Amino acid sequence: MELALLSTLNAERAARRAAVLVTDTDSGAQRLVKAADLDRDPLAEALDKQLRSGKSGSVEVEGSHYFLTVQAPPPRLVVTGAVHISQAMAPMAKLLDLDIAVIDPRAAFATPERFPEVTLLAEWPDEALKRQPLDAYTAFVALTHDPKIDDPGLEAALRSDCFYIGALGSRKTHGKRLERLAAAGFGEAQTARIHAPIGLDIGAVSPAEIALAILGEIVTSLRGPRRKPA
Known part of the structure; x- marks a missing residue:
């Protein structure tokens, strides 16, 4: 060469x-x-x-x-929310060779005991993401249901080239989320990148099943054919 x-x-x-x-x-x-x-x-x-x-x-x-x-850079997964779903997701992500980082300012949730051998950032997303830049080989997932934690992460993801953005919540919850993001200056074309309801439709109920559905959607976005503009 x-x-x-x-x-x-x-x-x-x-x-x-x-x-x-x-x-x-x-x-x-x-x-x-x-x-x-x-x-x-x-x-x-x-x-x-x-x-x-x-x-x-x-x-x-x-x-x-x-x-x-x-x-190709190793794909990464950045999650806001040290919750039961992300607990189940962490070992699955490692099996898929996804380097996972969990962000949650709630120190009682973001503990090494709950997330062994996981990059754990017990701080607010806007601060944590200064050291964890989001790029085209990063998937971002919001899981807390708390706008104070999820929204700053979603805003950072929407400003980036993340190959996947997903957010937990019902259609009603997502509707309110879209209103907040619109007030923050994001247009419909930008917020349409968010997968919500999150995950493949497999009838998931338990945290582990929801984690599986989310990871399945992430892999589809990473490995599947590119979606051409309509």
Whole structure:
């Protein structure tokens, strides 16, 4: 690999931005495609599919052969609410290779005993998220039902490129949430990014089932085909 390509690849890695090194296996020519440039690339469809898989591999496009070396940041999950659902979610997230962080200023809830081996931030979201920036490989989930805790996190998520944003609550609760977010300056196109009611519709009842439904929706958003604008 050329030094310039390697330098650019390392810069993208350091910034937690995805990129794909395209190698023409017939000619040996190489080029780097940054995530921001993917839609304009002639191999856009193949690159997107490979990037979403998170794995490198060989592809054939119109008779030409390429090896696509995928560099994708490890996906993260940031949760507001050290509640029963997030307790159940934490070990499941680890099995899915999701690096999870739980934010909750209520020290009685955010304890290492309740969340062993989990990044635990016992502070307000607006402060915690200064050190836990949200990016395109971050999923954000709000679980407290307390606007003082959930809303600042949701606002930060809506200002970011999070690949998934979800919030717990009934349709009535979410309606009031949308009113607050509108008052804070967020438009309908922005708040439409929020998955609410949260999670896949599997009839979940228990905290563990709700956690499973949420994680299923997160994986679908991360690995499934991109949703094209209507």
